[in-house]
Amino acid sequence: MPTFEPVLLRRIGKPNSASLETYRADGGYRALEKALKMAPAEVTETVKASGLRGRGGAGFPTGVKWTFLPKDATTVYLAVNADESEPGTFNNRIIMEGDPHQIIEGIAIACHAIKCGTAYIYLRYEFGRSYRALKQAVEDCYAANLLGKNILGSGKDLDVYLHRGAGAYICGEETGLIESLEGKRAWPRIKPPFPAIEGLFRKPTIVNNIETLACVTHILDRGVEWFKSMGVPPDPANPRDAGSYGPKLYCVSGHVNKPGCYELPMGITARSLIDDYAGGVWKGRKAKAVVPGGMSMGFLTEKELDTPLDFNGPGKVGCLGLGTAAVMVVDDQTNMVEVLYNSCRFYSHESCGQCTPCREGTAWMTKILERILDGRGQLRDIDLLLEVANGIGIIPGTTICGLSDGAAWPVKNAINKYRSDFEDWIKSGRKSTLVSLKMKSGH
Ligand SMILES: Cc1cc2nc3c(=O)[nH]c(=O)nc-3n(C[C@H](O)[C@H](O)[C@H](O)COP(=O)(O)O)c2cc1C
Ligand code: SF4
Secondary structure, eight states: OOOOOOSTTTTTTSTTTTSHHHHHHTTTTHHHHHHHTSOHHHHHHHHHHHTOBOSSSSOOBHHHHHHTSOTTOSOOEEEEEEOOOSTTOOHHHHHHHHOHHHHHHHHHHHHHHHTOSEEEEEEOTTOHHHHHHHHHHHHHHHHTTSSBSSGGGSSOOBEEEEEEOOSOGGGGSHHHHHHHHTTSOOOOOOSSSOTTTSOGGGSOEEEEEHHHHHHHHHHHHHOHHHHHTSEEOOOTTOTTOOOEESEEEEEEEESBSSOEEEEEETTOBHHHIIIIISOSBGGGOOEEEEESSSGGGOOEEGGGTTOBOSSSHHHHTTOSOOTTOEEEEEETTSOHHHHHHHHHHHHHHHOOSOSHHHHHHHHHHHHHHHHHHTTOOOTHHHHHHHHHHHHSSTTTTOOSSTHHHHHHHHHHHHHHHHHHHHHHHHHHTOOOHHHHHHHHHTO
16 A cells, blocks of 8 residues: 555644644645745646645546636635535544634635635535634734735735534535625525626635645645645546546445545545455445545445545546545445435435426335335336436426436436345335434424
């Protein structure tokens, strides 16, 4: 197993790792000092040259996104996406709680690059520890002139506000987040216009994920060559692949011996991540299914575990993409009908309800699975599930946002890759405790 020195996680677990004092003692804020001496466009070019792609799920090249801002914009906002609601994902939380200054430093560098004087951190409500750590860090930065007026004597002003959401998955979708920050219900907006043209308070806005901004800090500190020394170059067979560079925080959960957050170069295979780092599948069992990047990305079968977890890999075996790189392991004694039911219940509950195909489709997929798990399924329900899944989402062009693609993908993958689990359950007519428990609790 090759050794790899973590960078994003290097301070996690050290005494007082969240304090400004220890952060500065470890070289913190020297990247910001460096960036402030550069022209904003030069900082953007550096991030662009690094090949950094957004870690929030879509993998859009960060520096390129920053260049989409109108050149003559007088007010620009940065909305920092700390909603982290994708099932299985917890890497933002770990760095917010344990090393919030590397994020604030990344925010300040990004704000210099995009000429922004106000940043909002939109934080998932349940993350109480992250809130307290970030609040303290922001206060300490104001006291140390790292935020506020004329930061570090550079002439640049920057205010950072923390905003706690009320706890809904859709608040992580960038335009839902913007609506929520404006005090409204988090209903995603129809795009275009994209937020870089018209976002928060109808002003040009960049939305970036917490891990993305932490990477910005280290790119400025260690340089483009360091960042590009890790990862995977563009796939020549895929003209849309921009490569996958840098370190990545992989969350591993489910049926493994050592669940946790592992920092590794982009492109490690699912098999190596599970066996070499997460201690292998628990109880000496085999993996039946592995979620490559948060539940909405679908499933890898055991035979597909040598797939590299980069932006290009999971899509090659029928998954939606790398998503948040949150890996969930399902062992070979688990039935995929029950796994899929849990997934469908989540997305149906979280659909904001604006688009009929998403609102009705996610609800119907849940009801069909409930019927199967209650012993009342028919074999034709399997194709009915597929028909509904194929009809909802941005990809078939029927909805406003990607929540419905994320709801549909686990259905498509589960049926295409584990059809016999569905057929066997329906033929047996057995009942699942998941359904009786749900009926008892009413949820
Ligand atoms: C339904 C849905 C939920 C999302 N949730 C999150 C989230 O919790 N955190 C996040 O950073 N991005 C989330 N995204 C992606 C954001 O819309 C956006 O692409 C991202 O925040 C951009 O930041 P990045 O370029 O740094 O990745 C979600 C997208 C969708 C469609
Ligand atoms: S796809 Fe679903 S979650 Fe997204 S806007 Fe439409 S109804 Fe809301």
